[in-house]
Amino acid sequence: MEVFPFVVVVWILAVGLYGIVTSRHLVHQIVCLIVVQSSTYVLLLGVGYVSGAVAPYFSDVKVHTPAVDPVVQALALTDVVVEAAVTALLLAFAIQAFKRFGTLDPQELVSLKG
Amino acid sequence: MTLAQRRWLFLAGMAILAGFYLWGLTALPGFGHYPGPYGFVINRVAVAQTKATGVVSAVNFEYRGFDTVGEEFILFIAATGVATVLRQLRNERTGGQTGDEALGPGSSETTDAVRLASLVFVGPAVLFGWYLGSHAQTSPSGGFQGGVVLATAFVLIYLAGAVLAFRRISPVNLVDAVGAVGAGGFAAVGITAVALGLPYLTNFLGLGSVPGAVSSSGTIALISFFVGIEVAAAFVLIVGELLEQTLLVQRRAR
């Protein structure tokens, strides 16, 4: 339990990268990129976790209750929403690539020139 | 390079990366044994300093507000990029016709169950999104989540099959303007602090007396509201542009 969450993080990263490398469809590659991004969320939250602590919201618990780290939660929170918009931009580029070259296969797109 | 060669090269590289990563894990304090002082310090002083009981939103909009400005502008630029790329494609195909186009009937094959379920949830989604956007300082809420839930309410109208209604209530110029107001409003709150002689993004409004009330915590609530409408406008814009692409192709295929 000491290192198991971080081992899961590197597993998700490896699986996502494997999907990107061996993909035959641009949209499938983009979804694998989403999976790789999700591994960073788990890493952030895993680093900030305190055993036996509550969430850092003090509207119903006393102020001095031990709580988990709020800074990494703030990072992960904005990260999730912003990466969705960046994924939309990647999908727009995929549509444009399909219109220009007629194919969504990354291995054929590499060999096209001009 | 063939696929098999690429796969072996990837496995070799990933083995090396994973080896270094797991070696670095041995120096970590372990899951649950958080050592660093920042988390404990902020948890202790945040409520007293900002009168906000939602410490994560206080960190987002007050202690690390400058980072949030940057992230919000990443979102704004990504939505603008989607609009630019897809509108350029649309103009190319129709030979330069812009402006309002008469939309076809759209796909009217949604069943009554889907239509009813979608329309029933539009009202609660709007209410919940508004609640999330305005209560950043009290409970687990905030501008980012509230904006996405508000955008989901618009998308539910599209899912119910009323495509024309979706386009009518989210005209492109209005959505663009609302997004710009949101992004500009956030920057304006920071610049107002500079105009008052304080550093950028200082909390210059009154903090209120009750920690966690809706009107307390000064600029945190205001910034959260601006972020909420900006995120909602960005997502409605993105979905609208993609939707316009699919409808365009559908019309020409007839």
Place this chain on the structure above:
Amino acid sequence: MTAGQVAIALHLLAVRTPFSVPAPLMNALQVVLLVLVAAGATGVVLVREPARQAIALSAYGLLLALMFLALQAPDVTLSELTVGAVALPLLLMLTLAKVRKREK
């Protein structure tokens, strides 16, 4: 152990949390969810058809949201739930509809 670690340990012992699940139960929940998340990620990558992958991504977003909730992060749960289970599959489906109609 340094004085700082002793101080933190005493602090954690002195202030009891009011809503607490027993620590072994929380650990077991987190382990189960971590295994499910790892399996979900593998499943999303191994589905090759993009339309089906969007549905798998939606389920994976739900699993991730549960994982974040078990890590005491309700804000991140809300974000991941709305974005990963609703917004991202919707964007994927719209893109695929656009690409597929062009192929006809």
